[in-house]
Amino acid sequence: MTRRIVYGISLWVYLGAVACTIAAIALPNWISYTSPTDNDPIRVSYGLHKRCSSITGQCTPFPQDQDCHGDDRSFCSMWRSTGFLMNFGVIFEVAILVAYVVILVGGRGTREIGWKILSPMIMVVAAAQLVAMTLVAYLYDHDNRFFVGWALDKSWILCTVSWIVMLFDAVGVVSASFLLPPEDDYEAIPEPY
Numbered sequence: 001m002t003r004r005i006v007y008g009i010s011l012w013v014y015l016g017a018v019a020c021t022i023a024a025i026a027l028p029n030w031i032s033y034t035s036p037t038d039n040d041p042i043r044v045s046y047g048l049h050k051r052c053s054s055i056t057g058q059c060t061p062f063p064q065d066q067d068c069h070g071d072d073r074s075f076c077s078m079w080r081s082t083g084f085l086m087n088f089g090v091i092f093e094v095a096i097l098v099a100y101v102v103i104l105v106g107g108r109g110t111r112e113i114g115w116k117i118l119s120p121m122i123m124v125v126a127a128a129q130l131v132a133m134t135l136v137a138y139l140y141d142h143d144n145r146f147f148v149g150w151a152l153d154k155s156w157i158l159c160t161v162s163w164i165v166m167l168f169d170a171v172g173v174v175s176a177s178f179l180l181p182p183e184d185d186y187e188a189i190p191e192p193y
Contacts, residue, residue, distance in 0.1 A: 129163035
């Protein structure tokens with residue numbers, strides 16, 4: 001039986017993972033390139049929805065139509081799928097936040113069964129982020145636009161941290177439900193002599 005304190009700690013861990021998710025989406029740093037020069041290096045970085053370059057000094061929407069012709073169609077499909085999965089994860093994370101509130105505000109009965117709903121929802125988000133991270137890593141390894149000098153960057157790392165933390169969070173809630181004794185268990189009243 002999971003106690004209120006377990007859900008409270010789980011919520012704080014979860015909020016940390018959500019912060020990593022939002023930062024991963026917002027920062028245009030999934031894959032980046034920095035030229036190997038000492039003075040004024042050229043930097044190009046790809047985010048889920050924009051590409052930034054130090055040459056032009058600005059960020060442009062990405063991928064654009066000219067990025068998606070011929071052999072690049074599979075690249076664009078996978079890159080857009082990554083963006084979709086991460087955005088889907090954020091929407092699902094809001095639903096999970098509502099579930100946390102309902103469980104924490106609800107009574108003992110809600111807490112007793114709350115883990116059965118909460119943990120699978122967290123696992124769905126972790127799985128979506130795992131697939132998104134894997135797609136970007138696959139593109140990094142196999143697409144011709146990424147040559148020596150390109151590297152997986154901050155957003156990819158934040159995504160990885162987010163899904164791992166969510167996975168441990170879900171496992172922790174499930175473990176607590178099986179390992180902790182029942183909450184507010186009744187004690188026998190001693191009989192008078």
